[in-house]
Amino acid sequence: YSSGPPPLLALRLFCGAGDSENLLLGGARARVSRRPKAMASAHPSQGLPSGMDPSMxxxxxxxxxxxxxxxxxxxxxxxxxxxxxxxxASRAMVSVSQSDLLANKKRSFLLNTHISKSSSKSVSFQWSPFPVEMSGVSAVVPSPSGKKLLLVRNAEDDDSPTKLEIWGPCQLENEIHVARSVHGSLYADGWFEGISWNQEETLIAYVAEEPPQPKPEFNDSGYKKEGSSQKDFRSWKGQGDIEDSWGETYSNKRIPALFVANISSGEVRALKGIPRSLSAGQVIWAPSSSYSLVFVAWSDDNGFQETPRKLGIKYCYNRPCALYAAADPFKEEADKPSTDSNKGDTAALVKLTADLSSAFFPRFSPDGKYLVFISAKSAVDSGAHNATNSMHKIDWPTDGKLEGSLSVSDVVPTVMSPQDGCFPGMYCSGLLRFPWLSDGRTMILSSAWGSKEVILSINVAR
Known part of the structure; x- marks a missing residue:
């Protein structure tokens, strides 16, 4: 910190700027003359920024x-x-960042290390000698086995494609260029963001901006019909229908939608059947189910008491949302009868949390028996931006068929009036991609506890 200018300088800053200055010293007025102008060149503060004293x-x-x-x-x-x-022994990969003052930006790196445990239970790390810079990379997502690595490079301008790079142990295995007509940039914000590998490591589900909606085109004769190939230098495009955004960091982003990429063929398919009134995010793969994908969706009517407009969602947990399940578009296409050509556009969605006003951060237990998620229903129901969270679970059917209503049970209920010194309730702002301990039943997460951030251990099987 700066201690500020010396007392005398501080007084001079508040006085007049004539040839002489008046200072109040101990209640008396003193007159102090400046140095002659002829000696100005010898003044030690020459060339310094305004208001800066040589002693500083x-x-x-x-x-x-x-x-x-x-x-x-x-x-x-x-x-x-x-x-x-x-x-x-095990391996670890760490993503680190460092500020670059000259370029006024952050630079990201990847570090690899081998972790070994000795007989004395001490743990040692053998780090790679140098980090690898990830320039222009928006997201880094390794596969479950760690044998493949996805690097996402979002488009830098409206004409560039989004790039998905699939890396193997020693080489670049595939590079998928996704045109803007398919989708825009991937969401990598930590809230809508959802990039998930399937267990076979052949498909990747993710959330990206929907493709640009067609805009009406006009010329001097009026409206130009869609699909017209006639070029007219006197034509212009309209802006189309105005659409609400989710505010703040999402003001320039289009609606988040779901897509699945086949890393071998490079084909990308959109998940059909999601209405544009829903903004999808946080997608994960479900174990052995006809409905392979589980995701969160926020409705446009998301305000308190179902206000019919999008309100800001950044740090606002009081926006209603629910969990949905849908079929993998690649599997759906393979199972679709040849006579049913429209099934892909009307794929059924299953709402998993119809009786809850909030559900997000879905995670499957390692054995696939439970779908665990967080709820901010107390915030949604009260209108408070943030309130005590609760944790719930769904017993996932062993046959993978989502027929009838699924039972939702409490794991950590909402704590409305905590006792002094006792558990104050859960305040969770994030969840690890794989938050499970080796027993497959205990989940680890961080939560606010008074003025501190603590780590909670929760057994979801009880």
Whole structure:
């Protein structure tokens, strides 16, 4: 911090700027004359920024050096641990970032390490000698086995495609260029974001901006019919229907929609049947089910008491949302009868949480028996931006058929009036992609507890 200018300088800043200055010293007025103008060239503050005293130069230099030392310290964004055949060894990949003062941006890197455990239960890390910079990468998502790596490079302008790079242990296995006519940039914001590999590591489901909607075109004769190939230099395009956005960081983004990419063929298919009144996100794969995808969807009528418009969603947990299940578009196409050509456009959605006003962060247990999720129903029902969360689970059917109503049970109920020194309720703003311990029943997450952030261990099988 800066201690500010010396007392005398502070007084001079509040006085007049004539040839002489009046200072109040101890209640008496004193007259102080400036140096003659002929000696101005010898003034030690010449060439310094306005209001900066020569005595402050060393302090500014010290503080700028301290700032440079601080920004050299990298910050950890995400980390992934991959098991190996040796129970005493595993591999890890860490995503780190570092501020670049000269370029005024953050630079991202990947670090790899081997983790080994000795007989004395001590753990050692063998880090790779240098990190690998991820320039222009919007998201890094390794496959469940750690044998493949997805790098997402969102389009830098309206004419560039979105790139999905599939990397293997030693090479680039495939690069998928997705045109804007298919979809826009992937959501990598931590809220709508959902990038998920299936267990076979052949398909990737993700959330991206829907393709641009066609805009009406006009010329001097009036409206031009769609599909007209006639070129007319006197024509112009309208803006189309105005649409609400989710505010703040989403003001320039189109509606989030779901897509699935086949990493071998490079084909990308949209998940049909989701109305445009729903904004989809947080997609994951379901285990052995005819409905292969589970995702969260927010309705346009998301305000308190179902206000018919989109209100800001950043840090606002009081927006109604629900869990849905849908079929994988690739599997659906394979199972579709040849005579039913329209089935792909009217695919059925199953609403899993019809009796809850809020459901998000879905996670399947490792054995596939439970679908666990967080709810902010107390915030939605009251209108408060944030309130105590609750945790629930759905017993996922073993045959994968979602027929009839699914029972939703409480894992951690809403705590409205906590006792002093007791559990105050759950306040969860994020969840790990794989939050499970080795027993497959215990989930780890962070939550606010008073003025602290703590780690909670929750057994979902009880």
């Amino acid at each position: 130069v060393d302090e500014y230099a010290s503080q700028s050096k301290l700032l440079q030392e601080f920004v050299k310290i990298p910050s950890i964004g995400k980390a992934w641990v991959f098991t190996s055949k040796d129970e005493n």
